[in-house]
Structure formats: structure tokens, C-alpha cells
Amino acid sequence: MGICELCGKEGSRMEADHKELGRIMVCQECWSTLYEKNSMAADIGSSGSSCAFCK
Numbered sequence: 845m846g847i848c849e850l851c852g853k854e855g856s857r858m859e860a861d862h863k864e865l866g867r868i869m870v871c872q873e874c875w876s877t878l879y880e881k882n883s884m885a886a887d888i889g890s891s892g893s894s895c896a897f898c899k
């Protein structure tokens with residue numbers, strides 16, 4: 845539990861790897877927003893592969 849670093853809402857938070865802000869703790873809503881806006885750093889899930897498109 846804690847406070848979202850983006851909207852300040854209290855509740856459960858998730859760790860997000862923001863492109864500009866770095867590693868921040870945000871609520872699920874903000875996490876989804878970041879994900880949809882492609883604001884996450886690109887190293888989630890697809891790192892280590894030679895091709896980012898064909899996985």
C-alpha cells in the first residue's frame with residue numbers, strides 16, 4: 845500500500861519503468877495509462893531477443 849507517484853491516489857501500487865521518470869510506483873490506473881501511451885521503458889518482456897517484432 846502507498847501513494848501513487850503520478851496521481852497521488854492511495855491504494856495498491858505497481859512498479860512501472862517510466863521512460864523519463866525511471867522506476868516509479870503507480871496505481872493500476874496510471875500503470876495502464878502509461879502502458880497504453882507507450883511511456884514504459886521498452887525492456888519489459890522483450891529484452892534479450894534479437895528481433896523486437898518477431899520475438
Ligand SMILES: [Zn+2]
Nearest residue numbers: 848851871874
Ligand atoms: Zn495513479
